[in-house]
Amino acid sequence: MEAPSQAQGSAPGVEVQTHGSRRTYLIGLAYAVVLTVASFWAASTDLVYAPGVPILLGVFAIAQMGVHLVFFLHISSAPDQANNFLALAFGIFVVALIVFGSLIIMGNLNHGMMPMERLMQMQP
Amino acid sequence: MSVVEGALSPEHALGDAASVPLSLRGPAPTRVVAGFGFWLFLLSDILIFAALFAAYAVLSGETAGGPTGAQLFETRHVFIETACLLASSVTCGFGSLAVQRTDRSSTYFWMAVTFVLGATFLRLEASEFTSMVASGAGPSHSAFLSAFFALVGTHGLHVTVGLAWLVVMLLQVATLGFQPMVTRRFFCFALFWHALDIVWVGVFTIVYLGAH
Numbered sequence: 001m002e003a004p005s006q007a008q009g010s011a012p013g014v015e016v017q018t019h020g021s022r023r024t025y026l027i028g029l030a031y032a033v034v035l036t037v038a039s040f041w042a043a044s045t046d047l048v049y050a051p052g053v054p055i056l057l058g059v060f061a062i063a064q065m066g067v068h069l070v071f072f073l074h075i076s077s078a079p080d081q082a083n084n085f086l087a088l089a090f091g092i093f094v095v096a097l098i099v100f101g102s103l104i105i106m107g108n109l110n111h112g113m114m115p116m117e118r119l120m121q122m123q124p
Numbered sequence: 125m126s127v128v129e130g131a132l133s134p135e136h137a138l139g140d141a142a143s144v145p146l147s148l149r150g151p152a153p154t155r156v157v158a159g160f161g162f163w164l165f166l167l168s169d170i171l172i173f174a175a176l177f178a179a180y181a182v183l184s185g186e187t188a189g190g191p192t193g194a195q196l197f198e199t200r201h202v203f204i205e206t207a208c209l210l211a212s213s214v215t216c217g218f219g220s221l222a223v224q225r226t227d228r229s230s231t232y233f234w235m236a237v238t239f240v241l242g243a244t245f246l247r248l249e250a251s252e253f254t255s256m257v258a259s260g261a262g263p264s265h266s267a268f269l270s271a272f273f274a275l276v277g278t279h280g281l282h283v284t285v286g287l288a289w290l291v292v293m294l295l296q297v298a299t300l301g302f303q304p305m306v307t308r309r310f311f312c313f314a315l316f317w318h319a320l321d322i323v324w325v326g327v328f329t330i331v332y333l334g335a336h
Contacts (some may be wrong), residue, residue, distance in 0.1 A: 011159020012315060025217040032210055040203055043333035054334060061329035065322050072213055072318040084163055091167035095174040102178035 012084045028071025035064040162312040166319045176275040188266035193335030202332040205248050212241035213321040220314040226302040249280050
């Protein structure tokens, strides 16, 4: 029989273990601090090739969001978390659709727009 | 899962019922249903932020001759704000562990620390906003500033609501004690608070560190 606890599921954030839960938060904190400091460092340093900085910042941010989800919200891919995990995956999908869709469409519209000087000349 | 302490035990006892067929198992416990429902709310709340992030990303260059982000933002200030919110997320986690143990004094302590850190964050953000408006860089100045105040202001509003909710929850613990209803709400509050911290990671990366 496939994953009996899956039907009942468990809510996000519920952790069954009675030991080490506080440790989970502290491990999460350590990762989050390292990633935050790394982000601020990357934004202010000259050591990194400048056009690569936004990519580096993006990587740190996504990693930190993952750390928060796993260590603070206790989201995992365990069988009893299937509902939460699917909802999260759908949420990420829609967020990506909104953000990148807007950027692509607005960039395209901006590209196709007549330059302002030409537009001014056409005024009667 | 042999020994589970405190308020969690009734729900987790159900998890052992592997031999009971799906059709005979009945509805999931209220705690699971409430938690899942609140998780869906949080994801839809994050969609609001996604729309605001998209607006900000599109408009961040449209400064209308006014100040740019790089001229306005102070990295040190933002770093302290980030530290406050991250620390409050962890103390909130410790607080929710105390709620699970139904440990009253520990709950009060950690949640009070959470409140103070959250209030410090809000105070820093408010001082940033007022100094920006005072220097003429208010939300009506350019499309970039409108998008900035909409995005960061919405996050600040969420933190404000979270602080009010936290006060209500502490009052409920004081008056009603650790009833299942109260611990459930506390648990939803903790999810809300952690989710706000995730949104802030996006804010400080895209808005403040990505400023050009």
